[in-house]
Amino acid sequence: MIFANIEYLFLLLLLIPYIVWYVMRRKKTEPTMQVSTTRMYMQAPRSWKIYLLHAPFVLRILTFVMIVLVLARPQTTDNWQNTEIEGIDIMLAVDVSTSMLAEDLKPNRIEAAKQVAAEFINGRPNDNIGLTIFAGEAFTQCPLTVDHGVLLNLFQSVSCDMVQRGMIEDGTALGMGLANAVSRLKDSKAKSKVVILLTDGVNNRGDISPLTAAEIAKQFGIRVYTIGVGTNGTAPYPMQTYAGVQYVQMPVEIDEQTMSQIAGTTNGNYFRATSNTKLKEVYREIDKLEKTKLNVKEFSKREEAYAVFALIAFLSILLEILLRNTVLKKIP
Template sequence: MIFANIEYLFLLLLLIPYIIWYVMQHRKSEPSLQVSTTRMYMKVPASWKVYLVHAPFFLRIVTFVMITLVLARPQTTDNWQNTEIEGIDIMLAVDVSTSMLAEDLKPNRIEAAKEVAAEFINGRPNDNIGLTIFAGEAFTQCPLTVDHGVLLNLFKNINCEMAQRGLIDDGTAIGMGLANAVSRLKESKAKSKVVILLTDGVNNRGDISPLTAAEIAKQFGIRVYTIGVGTNGTAPYPMPTYAGVQYVQMPVEIDESVLTQIAATTEGNYFRATSNSKLKEVYQEIDKLEKTKLNVKEFSKREEAYHVFALIAFVCILLEIILRNTVLKKIP
């Protein structure tokens, strides 16, 4: 509730001197009937009328407060917003080649990438997001959708087993992965279209080169952020053998030059993630760079709300008149 004429509320300060005056007058008042002693009335129970002596004073105060509130014009407000959301279309292109099982990130590269990307998806409820996975070949795991629950379920199930078992070719087809993501965005009507491509290797498969795919992305106005994931030097890699899993040190080879060129061609950025925390920082940085645009129109409707206060003031005045002319009537 708000007041259209809030300055009238200062009138309530007049109650302070009025209350002081009333208390002082009550103390000075003398009985109209004088008797020599009141000892014989000491044990007489007080009449219920005694408790109503100050009722008119209380009713006058309430009346004054209510009239002041009426003058201040209390109003109820009905606010609502008409929000126009301009979402961003984002395709995640994730490398699922067997090298993503290296454990320089914990528990390994692919699981670390899934965990951080899931947080990124949860933080962008207004965006269309899809998922492309690639190794030696690429395919769409989930097309663009705002149903992030479905996307996260599909995302949770991606792993490197397809490449391990030979269901898809192993290797790193960066160009194919990017081209697949671009094909899902080219028909998009969104003003901002983005591909986030994550890989840990060098392009060694596929019919489309990474830079050719970058040029295609540029033609469709798609910005590409590339992420090279993996520590520097070597990384522990679980190698299955007849004697069980044996860890070997695998050299980390990321074609940073190509990833940088892809990002530069499409006016994106290249990031290097050497640890879980660095990977999280990369996604946080991309999240800052690609913000959803909101156009908010606010409307306000006000209605007068003095009626209740005016009714209370009227009732108080009426009660005071009734009391003064009935049970509290004074005899001259």
């Protein structure tokens, strides 16, 4: 509820001096009688009229308040927004091969990638975002959606255990991962279509080469940002043995040339993330490069809602008149 003439509400401040005046006047006009002791009156029954002595005063205040609210013109609103987004459709293509368990990023590459991507998703509430995961093969974990709660829940369930449990073949099929993401974007009507491809390896699986997938993306006007995850040199990798988990130093091999060619072919950029901080910086940079243009048209339908307040004011003043001329009538 809103008020068309909200300035009239300042009239309610007049109640303060009126209440003070009423209290002071009652003290001066109250009849008194001096007696030696009031003990005999302590057990005397009180008439119910005593409890109504201040009722006219309260009703008068209520009437005044209701009249002020009527003058302020309370209105109900029925607002809705017609949002037109010259938006961005984004597919995240994330490598879930077992090499993503390496712990050069903390706690490991896959968890660091999930955490930073979740922050990226939360920062873009108006975009359609989906998720493709790939290792030796690729599939869509979540299609394009504006329901980011669902997307984040599905993202959190992503892990390299999917490979270890045999749900997906191990390896790195960059071309298949990119092609899957492109297939989700090719029919999009958005003015800007983006794939963010994150991997820590070299393409060694799949029926589609990475550069072929990049050419397909280019044909559909899709820009690809590629991210290579992993430190330089070697990275600690947990190996399960009979004696428990043992760490070995695994060489970090990222095909940066191919990643750069994919990005270059589609007018995107290639980034290298060697730490958690660098990975966050990469996503911030992509966030700056891809901004949503949002046009919002707001329509509102207002209806006058003073009738209830006017009725309360009428009933209050009517009840005050009835009380003053019946049970609270004073004899001069």
